[in-house]
Amino acid sequence: MPTEPTSDPIVDFAHLDRLSAHPARLRVLIHSFLTTTPDILNNLEQSLRDRNDEQARNLLHSLAGSALTMGAVAFGNICTQWSRSEDAPFAMSTSIEPLAEPFHQARVILQRCLNDLPADEHETADMSGNPALTLLLVEDNTTTRLMLKAMLADRYRILEAADGQHALQQAAHRSPDLAIVDLNLGASTADSPSGFRLLQKLSDQMPTLVYTIDQRPQSFQRAVACGAWGYLPKSTSALEYLPAMIDIAVARYQEFHGRKAEPKALDLATGWLMATYRLDPHAAHQVM
Structure with missing residues (x-):
């Protein structure tokens, strides 16, 4: 089955502009995407030739998540x-050629952006963050983790x-305030649960947000x-x-468990709900 022609932009420049205030971080992100994607594409091509449907879908999920998070929209x-x-990926194509061209177009643009980034010897790509709240990012794709x-x-x-x-170990020993979980972490095992099994285990310990390319209603319902x-x-x-969603989830979780939420978090959450859904303050508070 051939890929439908697309009018999607090759790269979302507005997204890159939002990251341009931190050139070192953006440099790391682009470099990660450009260096890891070719290997994933090669693995995908081998999976298509081997008619390995499960592995091919997992690799496609990884590529899609990384690309959309990076801003390589098409x-x-x-x-x-x-x-x-609904067809198996290998029924659509046994070659990655339909994917190679849009990746090449994105790579040319992103490489140009990389070359144009200012060199600042004093800036580092430090992403250690503020200790006020601790987030656990559960994501197997390096580029997506770096972007988050x-x-x-x-x-x-x-x-x-x-x-x-590793996610369960971090949850047990570091007590994060919230987990952001990708549902597609490969096959689930007894020692290393994945997907909804992992989501359930983490949700028993902290508020969780799902971050995934899977937008099927049944997946949403199961996650809830x-x-x-x-x-x-x-x-x-x-x-x-995403930051507003984090503040909302943490505030709601604290209120639900009888702990006093930070007023600032509640204010941010209420304001976001009012602006997004055009609610009055009373209605927004009821939603929370």
């Missing part, structure tokens, strides 16, 4: 289209986990049943309001 949307098809850190590290202290086993306090699609637009 490439990311094609990967998403393939991953959601770049967007959130000015406000929060960041912990990372690339698999379920597993205890998720929010469900966000992987996209550049979702990153804009």
Whole structure:
């Protein structure tokens, strides 16, 4: 099945502009995306040839999430289209050629952006964050983790986990305030749960937000049943309001468990709900 022609932009420049205030961070992000994506594409091509449907879908999920988070919109949307098809990926194509061209176009633009970034010897790519709140990022794709850190590290202290086993260890020993969880971490095992099993375990300990390319209603409903306090699609637009969602989830979790939420967090959460859904203050507070 050929890929439908797309009119999507190759790169979301507005998204890159939002990150340009921290050139060192943006440099790390672009470099990570450009260096890791070719290997994932090669692995995908081998999976298509081997007719390994599960592995191919996992790789497509990883590519789509990384691309959409980076702002490589056209490439990311094609990967998403393939991953959601009812047909097996190898039934659509046994070659990555339909993906190679949009990635090449994005790579040329991002490499140019990388070359144009100012050199600042005094700036570092430090993403250690503010100790006021601690977030656990559970994401196996390096580029997506780096992007989330770049967007959130000015406000929060960041912990990372690339698999379920490490996530549970971090949760047990570091007591994060909230976890942001990707549902696609590969196969689930007894020692390293993935997907909804991991979400359930983490939700028993802290508020959780799901960050995924899976936008199927049944996945959303199952995530809520597993205890998720929010469900966000992987996209550049979702990153804009992720801090507000974090503040809302933490404030609601604290109120729900009888702990006094920070007034600032409640104010931010209420304001975001009022602005987004055009609610009055009373209605926004009821939603929370």
